[in-house]
Amino acid sequence: MKRIVLAAVAALTLGAPAALASGEGDLAAQSWSFDGIFGQYDRHAMQRGFQVYKEVCAACHALKYVAFRNLADLGFNEEEIKAIAAEYQIADGPDEAGDMFTRPGRPSDQFPAPFANDQAARASNNGALPPNLSLITKARAHGPDYVYALLTGYRDPPADVVLGEGMNYSLAMPGNQIAMPPPLTEGQVTFADGTPATVEQMSRDVVQFLAWSAEPTLEERKNAGIKSMLFLALMTGLLYVSKRRIWSKLH
Amino acid sequence: MAEHGTAAVHTGETRRDFLYVATAAVSVVGVGAVGWPIVDSMNPTADVLALATTEVDLVPIEVGQAITVVWQSKPVFVRHRTDQEIAAAADVAIEDLRDPQADGDRVQKPEWLILIGICTHLGCIPIGYKGDFNGWFCPCHGSHYDTSGRIRVGPAPENLKVPPYTFTTDTSIVIG
């Protein structure tokens, strides 16, 4: 069933007819630092992932709902965030003359979208709509594994496969076709911390970043969860003993 | 757990009471722990808090002019005072004021008066260059403020508030 759902989702993304192929588009389960009860994000990986998003993905994909100030979660300080925000031009206005204008970004601004609207995005991308990435790991079944498989799943098509116009061959997609050309190549970005920029490394890192953009409150949630569960267990235990005491009067 | 030790010597009744009290206390703490997030959800959200500062370019404001900018959803008056206005603000017996404050304590540079434009009476917005002292006049209940924004006549209890601000250059400020 998961596979079918995934196929549905993938077909949606592509705007292509759904090829409900069984056995294709398999996702290998990866292990992520944010999995599990105590799972947290990896700050270094997120910072590298942010660099990948900024230098590669952002050309076509929006990061709606994420503001520059949120980058504090990645470990950036206020000055760094101001500097990052100032690299972007943000549409603002109207000014006194009634005209819209652009100005450098501020920490309170959200990441600007690369295209003014969906139509402009399609026009620039061979008819395909690059989805907003800020919810992508929650909007796909097994989202982090899906994104990783997609980014690392490009291959040359086998001889007997005929691809659609402008389509690329992918192991991750059901039907093995994807409109997005391979976005990552070896050494495409230069990480400040010297981590080698292999396709796998960049993919893992950008998944960390995207998982955070989809669920920035994950760490807060899990921390609160441990406290809540322990507290509730204590309370329930006390309630049970009290109940036993009260009922013991009866017998 | 001092109570536990003493309870043990007492009768079972005491121990039972302690159990019920402890259970009730823990449950009340639990209710409180759930209550706080619910209450806190009504506090200003993160995106609202992020808009806490406003930059103002002072160059276009002529002497004798005032503009109103928005800071944290509130009007802020930025007034380029004339020499007469500065003199009038200084020439006041401070001890006679309802809310005694020297003009020098209310400005960083005498020519620039920066005030939160909300009447300290009940929150209306006073009108500039009006009233008995040519400062501000609040039309709601008739409070008169002077050219330093201090309450002189009327029901308002306090002077117009000065927001926190800094001069980033000689001709621009950041409020907040």
Add this chain to the structure above:
Amino acid sequence: MSNSYRGSAVVRWVNDRLPIFTFLDHQMRDYPAPRNLNYWWNYGSLALVALVLQIVTGIFLAMHYIGDARFAFDSVEHIMRNVNYGWLLRYLHSNGAALFFLVVYVHIFRGLYYGSYKSPREILWWIGIVIVLAMMATAFMGYVLPWGQMSFWAATVITNLFSAIPLLGQEIVAWLWGGFAVGGPTLTRFYALHYLLPFVIFGLVFLHLWALRTVKSNNPLGIDVRGPQDTVPFHPYYTSKDYFGMGLFLLVLAGFVFYAPNYMGHPDNYIPANPMVTPTHIVPEWYFLPFYAILRAIPDKLGGVIAMAASLLVLFVLPWLDTSRVRSARFRPIYKVIFWFLLADVVLLGYVGSQPAEGIWIHIGRALTAYYFFHFLILTPVVGKIERPRPLPQSIAAVVLKGGKA
């Protein structure tokens, strides 16, 4: 009012003017509950806990949610990202809704097992069914509010059920939608109703409790209370038991909220609603799946809708379909067996509802649907007639004090 209420001076002062403490005493301390209620009787009070939780979290979510199709999806993300503890409120609300249904379904099956619908509790039972119907409407409209893909298409599919109504179907659907398709007006009116209905449910719960106080609780033996030796005061005995059950419920809820908040949700609902693209496999929330399976089992539009409605409405006449005068399945050897068959049937229907409507699933769904109605319309009356019940005990006290199963 001669009022010698015990307690502090303040309590007495209030009680003399508004006898609220006397009232509470009367309701809780003096209410005689059968002394043998087992843990399956916890689910009624749990349902009330769940309802209150939904109302409280819902009110505070409503302070940030925007019931306008242009902003609804964004406002939910705003709640998740910017509102203090917004993620907690939303996850409590969405997972709380699912657990509310779980609790109520257990409550219903408890009633079925122990014959709680039988005389004199028919009206109590009816009010319960009305509550479930109101819950379903509320949950459905609540699911539409985030305005994701599943929200939009759930709204489309479910409102289209009304188009099966002969003659006026299309007009009724357009009236529901406030347009030519599901859209902004639909979302806004669903929001208004989603806010209103929980308070209607709350009122129904009071009727439910009123009826309960009148006819008194059933019990696992299904025999009537014969005297004080058969009962204990509701407070502190069942209040303490209910509090313990509530603790367990909150643990389960917290487990979902903190560690698997989207487990019962659907990834597609994190994609904004798109009226031009239907997800290829749409499924309702799990608590609707059995009914969804019944809907799809009938190869006829109107027929499917009627079958689905009938699957719930049949419960209204159950008190008369069941011809046995013995309430508890404990003393009904055949009914006990068919009860478990029914439960299995409903669970399997739920599974079928989650599968695509193709191939073998269609046939299995039809068989299970047929069995569902066979159970209520044929088996229940016939078994009541032919079954020879085991002898009923003398009294509740006799069983409890003998050390029998309480």
